[in-house]
Amino acid sequence: MHMAGLQQRRAQFIIIAALLYSLYILSVVVKPKRLATKQFTLPDLDRHTVFQLPPYLRSLEDAGINPAEALALHDKNAVAGQKSGQSRRAKTDVKLVSMSLRSSRYPQDAYTNFLWRCRTGEPPAAEVFETFISLKHRIFEVRVESERYPRTYNPSIIALPPSSHYPFLIVARVRGGGFFQESLICEGKYIDEPFVNPWGFEVMNRIVGCATNPRVLMVPQTPARDCTGIDFMSDVPGYHDPRIFWSNTGAPMMMFNQQSRYGCFGLWIIDLRSIYPSLRYRVTRGLLNQYPTVMELTRKEGRNPIEKNYVMFFDAETGAGYVQYELGHGSRHFARLAGNGLTTSNMTSPFEITCINDDAIWHQATNAIKIVLCDYGECEPEPENTVYLAFLHRKEIPEEFKVQYKRYVAIWKATAPFEMIGFASKHIRFDNEDEWEQKFNVEGRFLYTVSIAWEKNMNRYEGYLNENVIISLGVGDHDNAAVVMPVRDLMTCMRSCRHY
Template identity: 60%
Template sequence: MKIKIKLLSRAETVLSTLLALSLGLLYLLVQPRRLDSVTLELPLVEEYVRARDVHESQRPVVKHSAKFKSPLVLGAEYPLPEYTAFLNDAPDAKTLEEFDTFVSLKKRAVFEVKVASERYPMTYNPTIIALPPTSHYPFLIVSRVRGDSFEQHSLICEAKYGEQLNGDGNLEPVLQCATHARELVVPQTPAKDCKGKEFMSDVPGYHDPRVFWSARGAPMMIFNQQSRYGCFGLWMIDLRTVYPTLRYRVNRALLNQYSTVTELTRHEGRRYVEKNYLVFYDAETDAEYVQFELGHNTRHFARLVGNGLTTRNLTLSLEQSCIHLDATWHQATNAIKVVLCKYGECEPGPENTVYISFLHRKEGIKGSLKVQYFRYLAMWRTVAPFQMVGFSSKPIRFDNEDEWEQKFDVEGKFLYTVSMAWETNQNRYEGYLNENVIVSLGVGDHGNAAVVVPAVELMGGMHKCT
């Protein structure tokens, strides 16, 4: 009996030792390791800034007048001929007519966009993208709701072309929902400070949404909502998060970098109410940039480095926007990438691609509370430092725009330019001069409309920056 007790004690000792060793090994495995400190550098940004500083140090000082300033000369000839050769061609008189105060795109008629539901019969300011070829319907529309309170809502639907009878009994085209228009809900955010306008911090919902495709093919939406830095700011979200159907329309291996609402920061000159940002991408690296504003000798853009954080302003300090008219300017639409040739006639690359985007010049009507918005097209390069290369010489109007301005009896009749997109989605980020662009329009905050224009005609009224 004594021998058994002794053997049992030895077994317990061995087991206890093994258990202790196991616990010790487990502790070492799960113990957090202290990493060596490292210095993180933002890729390309520092290289870009160094190149910018070297260039500016070598540039001779040029005196500018107080009102008109020339753009920064970046070489022997600016802009490069590759970007502006097509601008030197005389516009086709059949499609473009130039008047004293505006450029008219003839035979490019505005047509109705119908988005409505039983709860929200009136919508306005539609933003449109074309869906990939594998989709059931060709378009996706997000449109704001016209309500009786301060609440902000938007409807989303997939859409297709159709026909309807007009007042004269003739058939006219219409872009209409092919799926049930339902409310698009995104997570809400609180406002940090509305500076005496506390009611703004309590306004529920988001507004002014813009939908667009990223350089890698992700469906994105940027919108206004209460800010964590001020009162209102700009936020982004991947539409696959709030409209899951899109998960089956794009590459499923594509990373969702904006799986929840992410606010876009701004280092310099931030206002407590921010509006009208647009996002674009470097053609060589797919790096993401946000342009905060573009106007009369004013431009401010920065690189997005993750989680909505941005660098300081990366605009060349001596670069001018080539917008010489001193007025109130607003960025209006998203930007799209254009290859400056017809499809199949050239190989797209940074040397022959540009971004275009609409701006609005806002002007009050004397003796009235009404305002008018005049649309202009801006064009800039697709690689750093993204210099401006072209701008509309005059405001752009469409063929039957006068009729649409009279369609709704509202204060401040205007067609507000909301978004632009390629009419067909070819699973590529850019389009060509001979391909169509669909431009969506808001009718006096009381209706939806759109117009389809070949890119070459849309850009025909532009002058190169000089």
């Protein structure tokens, strides 16, 4: 019995010794050295001055980031990574830090190669003509009407959460008397109506229509600061050009034009739950209401008396909000939101290439949507495979008092510095656009692209290539329409900005 006890204690001692030795080996050999985070010493920061910094770090100053600290962090991480060569995690961290400081970071070719090809096979997604691309998806009617306002136009559409009774939320403008501006809001759904085609056969015609009674969407009025030379604009009642979209936190937002605190007209934003209370009980994300009342978005440089067509987007890594004021031939201007509508100075890199080669009048047309460049379930959202997409209009005036808008698709990275990736090689038309031009006698001169959104709300901010988008259209300032298609079909026949 005594011998058995000795053998048991001996076995326990051997096991404990082996465990301690294993822990020592892990701590000395395998454990990587910690990467630098926020610890900076004066010698590290004094080694570099702003004038000695490489060009890709100089633009960080406008973002409120100390370039010297950023470079010191980059150097420390690089040294730590070299010393811990056996640590895969250390190497990955150094690579990510280095990538975040480069001013020209594109998605991997494996994700973007499809953008530069025209999907014209069987079945074709597009037909390429000399001056435009025809996407093989048909325009259908969007119907928003009330007893007071039987005709509306320029609809903006988003998909409601799965817990909602109806799939869509629609805001559409109405024509009041004189300059009076109002908008209707309703919840919408697909409606199939019988229709007799030109050959005498009854077929079903699908539209999107109001499932709830449309009501006027009220927004607090604001005064104009300065409308010198256009004094009549200061008295235009009501807001106009509403655009609704989801924020990165899942908050339903509306951006619109109204009299400005800084000029004549500016862009304002409000959380839709403040003015459409029924959303409060169905939106399960974005519980923090950042814009409980109207808030004007500022612009530090290049402000015009009348500002229009801003686009808001969010950094896929940090969640920070940005406002893109304009995008066109050789010009791009965006800034980071700093709170209460205030923004930083222009953050566009001086080395930015917008790859828009037409010296024309360009207008941002729609909000931006975030896209993961793979089919759902095939990959996870990462900085290397995530982009933003929005429509732009090329404005032409071929004849006096006639305006023509040609739609193009623009794509940019979803992480700083948000460089442009691709731009449509030709302007985009839809399969039955000719029919709509003849029906409403607009001849392509005013088929305006208003908004783009995911057709289904999956309680996430981004969507994937095999998911559908709904694109809303304003017809000649007197009617509503929309198109539904896989977003992949929209991203065809692009021109690469990298090789521009």
